[in-house]
Amino acid sequence: MTGYMSEIRTRFAPSPTGNLHVGGAHTALFAWLFARHEGGKFILRIEDTDEVRSTEQSLAAIYDGLRWLEIDWDEGPDISGPFGPYVQSERLNIYAQYINQLIESGRAYRCFCTPEELEERREIMRARGIPPVYDRTCANLSEEQIELLLAEGKPYCVRFRMLETGTTVVNDLIRGDVSFDNSLLGDFVIRKTSGYPTYHMAVVVDDCLMKISHVIRAEEHLANTPSHVQLMDALGFERPKFAHLPLILGTDKTKLSKRHGAVNLMDYKEQGFLPEAMRNFLAIIGWSPGADEEILDHDQLIARFTLEGVSKSPGVFDLEKATWLNGEYLKRADAEKLTDTLLPLLQKEGLIEAHPSPERREWLVAVVDLMKERTRLLTDFVTWGRYYFTEDYPYDNEARKKWLSKEDTPERLDMLADRMKELETWDVEAIEAGIRGLAEELEIGAGKVIHPCRSAVTGQTIGPSLFHLLELLPRETVVARLRRAAELGRRGELAPV
RNA sequence: GGCCCCAUGGUCUAGUGGUUAGGACUCCGCUCUUUCAAGGCGGCGGCACGGGUUCGAUUCCCGUUGGGGCUACCA
Numbered sequence: 001m002t003g004y005m006s007e008i009r010t011r012f013a014p015s016p017t018g019n020l021h022v023g024g025a026h027t028a029l030f031a032w033l034f035a036r037h038e039g040g041k042f043i044l045r046i047e048d049t050d051e052v053r054s055t056e057q058s059l060a061a062i063y064d065g066l067r068w069l070e071i072d073w074d075e076g077p078d079i080s081g082p083f084g085p086y087v088q089s090e091r092l093n094i095y096a097q098y099i100n101q102l103i104e105s106g107r108a109y110r111c112f113c114t115p116e117e118l119e120e121r122r123e124i125m126r127a128r129g130i131p132p133v134y135d136r137t138c139a140n141l142s143e144e145q146i147e148l149l150l151a152e153g154k155p156y157c158v159r160f161r162m163l164e165t166g167t168t169v170v171n172d173l174i175r176g177d178v179s180f181d182n183s184l185l186g187d188f189v190i191r192k193t194s195g196y197p198t199y200h201m202a203v204v205v206d207d208c209l210m211k212i213s214h215v216i217r218a219e220e221h222l223a224n225t226p227s228h229v230q231l232m233d234a235l236g237f238e239r240p241k242f243a244h245l246p247l248i249l250g251t252d253k254t255k256l257s258k259r260h261g262a263v264n265l266m267d268y269k270e271q272g273f274l275p276e277a278m279r280n281f282l283a284i285i286g287w288s289p290g291a292d293e294e295i296l297d298h299d300q301l302i303a304r305f306t307l308e309g310v311s312k313s314p315g316v317f318d319l320e321k322a323t324w325l326n327g328e329y330l331k332r333a334d335a336e337k338l339t340d341t342l343l344p345l346l347q348k349e350g351l352i353e354a355h356p357s358p359e360r361r362e363w364l365v366a367v368v369d370l371m372k373e374r375t376r377l378l379t380d381f382v383t384w385g386r387y388y389f390t391e392d393y394p395y396d397n398e399a400r401k402k403w404l405s406k407e408d409t410p411e412r413l414d415m416l417a418d419r420m421k422e423l424e425t426w427d428v429e430a431i432e433a434g435i436r437g438l439a440e441e442l443e444i445g446a447g448k449v450i451h452p453c454r455s456a457v458t459g460q461t462i463g464p465s466l467f468h469l470l471e472l473l474p475r476e477t478v479v480a481r482l483r484r485a486a487e488l489g490r491r492g493e494l495a496p497v
Numbered sequence: 498g499g500c501c502c503c504a505u506g507g508u509c510u511a512g513u514g515g516u517u518a519g520g521a522c523u524c525c526g527c528u529c530u531u532u533c534a535a536g537g538c539g540g541c542g543g544c545a546c547g548g549g550u551u552c553g554a555u556u557c558c559c560g561u562u563g564g565g566g567c568u569a570c571c572a
């Protein structure tokens with residue numbers, strides 16, 4: 001057992017300003033996997049220091065997304081814990097205390113520059129090629145000057161006084177030592193004019209107060225880390241360990257964002273992804289177990305995950321591969337369980353009643369079992385499996401072209417309908433025997449009966465084993481469909497479109 | 498522009514101072530079957546470039562190039 005002080009604690013600290021982004025889910029997953037692998041704690045903390053953009057709705061969306069992926073947390077806004085509250089807007093007095101402490105010790109100072117002035121000066125610095133950091137205009141205001149400005153009621157923010165010389169070295173578990181030249185780092189704002197702390201202030205105070213042992217976050221924060229580290233040092237906090245994860249990129253290799261299509265994690269649920277597949281997929285972007293394996297379930301991911309396996313370079317979100325992986329999960333899925341997740345979708349499409357009877361459900365499980373071999377997304381069941389549920393299914397162009405519009409098809413379909421009617425029993429063996437028997441009598445290949453039949457009954461040229469598929473449909477339905485296609489064919493209504 | 502990070506096929510990646518550089522997705526063939534968007538088999542395709550170090554570099558160092566991130570009173 002490790003002692004309390006050396007307990008592994010990681011956190012995911014999203015800001016509730018939108019849905020749970022795929023990138024955020026990736027970060028959360030890695031931090032969670034690390035904690036779980038190490039037998040530590042995973043904390044959820046809400047960083048709502050952006051008073052303007054934070055919403056209650058986003059918070060709910062974050063919960064939904066994490067729960068969907070089965071990422072659970074040990075401490076958080078909804079379950080409390082020894083270091084709460086876990087919502088930053090409820091910790092304002094804590095930050096205020098540290099900010100005041102910093103002002104008193106001289107490591108922070110009031111800045112009366114207006115945003116407009118700052119912007120103007122930044123432009124000039126940029127134009128001259130000088131690092132556009134705060135020029136410290138207010139860094140050395142005298143007590144009198146400050147009193148005066150305060151008396152005037154001039155609005156101000158508070159800035160942290162960074163070290164002016166030397167280097168700040170960030171030891172990153174993934175990238176090694178990264179050094180930054182202090183002279184290039186500016187005094188950043190720790191308290192906004194509104195009185196709210198900035199992210200930089202809150203994140204430092206909370207990570208330290210909440211005893212986060214490993215700050216695992218996306219690489220976009222690496223450049224901010226020297227500032228955080230100096231703040232921690234000034235506050236007398238012990239530095240946590242850092243691990244900056246590679247970013248997820250879009251196919252154009254830039255940071256994944258809205259213009260790359262779906263970036264909201266839950267959009268993938270809508271698209272028909274299974275949470276375990278998405279979790280697996282996210283895990284293997286920027287991480288590898290080292291061996292030639294990539295299909296890993298919940299427990300395997302936890303067992304294999306290490307920071308050493310995390311790569312330094314960013315990875316592209318390849319929807320093609322995600323879809324393939326989802327298909328693998330579908331194949332391996334338990335038909336009963338899969339039926340449960342599919343039911344709402346089928347009901348939404350109006351393909352099945354709200355409360356199927358036990359028999360009906362049993363039938364559905366058989367359909368799902370037959371279909372899951374060749375599906376890649378949950379939505380495939382709806383688009384490719386329509387014919388199991390309704391007579392209102394389309395005849396696709398391949399089926400029309402190759403079989404349904406052929407001259408001898410109607411007659412064969414009618415003969416097959418007769419044959420099907422006469423079968424003693426309605427099961428796979430009888431159906432197969434009936435179909436093959438007809439082909440033999442007609443002295444044609446079995447395919448010449450099978451394909452038209454599939455085309456007529458499913459409207460498609462592809463699908464599961466025909467005999468098994470027919471067995472799952474009522475005999476009358478099959479006969480009716482054969483006759484209907486024969487009739488439509490004769491009337492020339494099944495020509496390719 | 499400045500600072501920081503990164504660099505193995507189109508994509509995700511394994512890997513080593515000496516390997517036929519391995520796997521997966523995609524793509525393309527072939528094959529099985531009643532079909533393929535299923536299965537099986539096979540194939541195309543890669544160490545960014547230039548210098549070093551070394552008997553030998555994909556691997557170590559430097560540079561270049563390329564890509565990305567940060568440069569907010571957003572997080």
